[in-house]
Amino acid sequence: MDQLLRPDQEELIVGVAKRKGIVKPEIQTESGSNKGDNYLSAIVSVTVRDELGDSKLNIIAKKVLKGVQSRKSLKQIFSTEALVYQELLLGYRELQEVNNVKDPFRGSAEFYGAILDEEKETIIMQYLKENGFKLWPRKVPMDAFHVEIVIREYAKLPAASMAFKNVYPERLVLDIAYFLIINSSKEVLSDYQKYLGLYHDVLSQNLRELGLDPEKTFSSETLMDHWKKYSKFGVLMSVLFLRVNSEDIPDKVGMEKFKLSDEAEVRYKERITNAIEFMALNDLA
Structure with a gap:
């Protein structure tokens, strides 16, 4: 088992990869955040390769930090974020498509799935860095x-x-x-x-x-x-x-x-x- 992911997280990611056409997924991980980048969660960068071909999928797993207090509030935060991606943004996207909005809101990563069990909260999303995006250095004012x-x-x-x-x-x-x-x-x-x-x-x-x-x-x-x-x-x-x-x-x-x-x-x-x-x-x- 990968040290950065639990079995249930790996199972979710494998399911996502197979839906994306990867026949035999092989998971590779590395830390995707530094201490302080995310105050309530840790980010794991996941690359899924197909052992039977050249297909590749890049994913971010956002998981709850161990030992974080205020469990009730934390569970609500993850549940709300998952709801926004699963329902709210999907509804917005469909509304914009129906009305042929020329420059619609696209400022979110693709949502792949979530685990919302207490102390296991995890959100799986598209890895936007692979599309050319990167975090702005927080110590430097934005231009x-x-x-x-x-x-x-x-x-x-x-x-x-x-x-x-x-x-x-x-x-x-x-x-x-x-x-x-x-x-x-x-x-x-x-x-x-x-x-x-x-x-x-x-x-x-x-x-x-x-x-x-x-x-x-x-x-x-x-x-x-x-x-x-x-x-x-x-x-x-x-x-x-x-x-x-x-x-x-x-x-x-x-x-x-x-x-x-x-x-x-x-x-x-x-x-x-x-x-x-x-x-x-x-x-x-």
């Missing part, structure tokens, strides 16, 4: 080009959500504030209204293609009202995580004993200063 890409994709999700259930994206406005603070440089933050405008432009275009009137469904004025009301909570959440994003967490050091190096302390102070200035200048304190 304007990549911020714009993420904001565009963010906007497509609530458009599908509003068309699907006619709901309003108060959380997603909070998420935009969190995303901008945790990932952006001071220069990008100073131009935040540009990114809110971009968000609403993409949102409006997708709403029109889904048969909704943006001005009636979610106008730019409504977006700004929600921004003023909810964004401060997203900013406050991001401030809590800036410290962790400033340094790698050593494998044998727990989060509660985690200390910044001198170099990371400088990065942290610079980014926390930028966040505080942003809050003060935009009346979000």
Whole structure:
């Protein structure tokens, strides 16, 4: 048995591989995350090869970390994530296809399956790194080009959500504030209204293609009202995580004993200063 996977996880992966046309699966694994990359889970990178041919499948297994407390909350987190992939995003995808949306939301990996038994929670997904994607280094602020890409994709999700259930994206406005603070440089933050405008432009275009009137469904004025009301909570959440994003967490050091190096302390102070200035200048304190 592979040391990184349990028998039930291997069984699930073998089933996925056979559905994908791999006749005789051979599983190879390696760790897909560093300590601190995922606070409640560990990532295993899985390559499945066909012993009878050249077929290959690249998978990510996201599994619960041992010894994590708050079991009830953790089970709910995995169950909710599986539900989003199994039902919600599938419904959004079908809705966008029916309405021939030109640039639909595609910002998720393909979902292959899940184990939701307590203390065994696992989610199996497509390995996006094999498609050219990679994690942005969390210690480095994201540049304007990549911020714009993420904001565009963010906007497509609530458009599908509003068309699907006619709901309003108060959380997603909070998420935009969190995303901008945790990932952006001071220069990008100073131009935040540009990114809110971009968000609403993409949102409006997708709403029109889904048969909704943006001005009636979610106008730019409504977006700004929600921004003023909810964004401060997203900013406050991001401030809590800036410290962790400033340094790698050593494998044998727990989060509660985690200390910044001198170099990371400088990065942290610079980014926390930028966040505080942003809050003060935009009346979000």
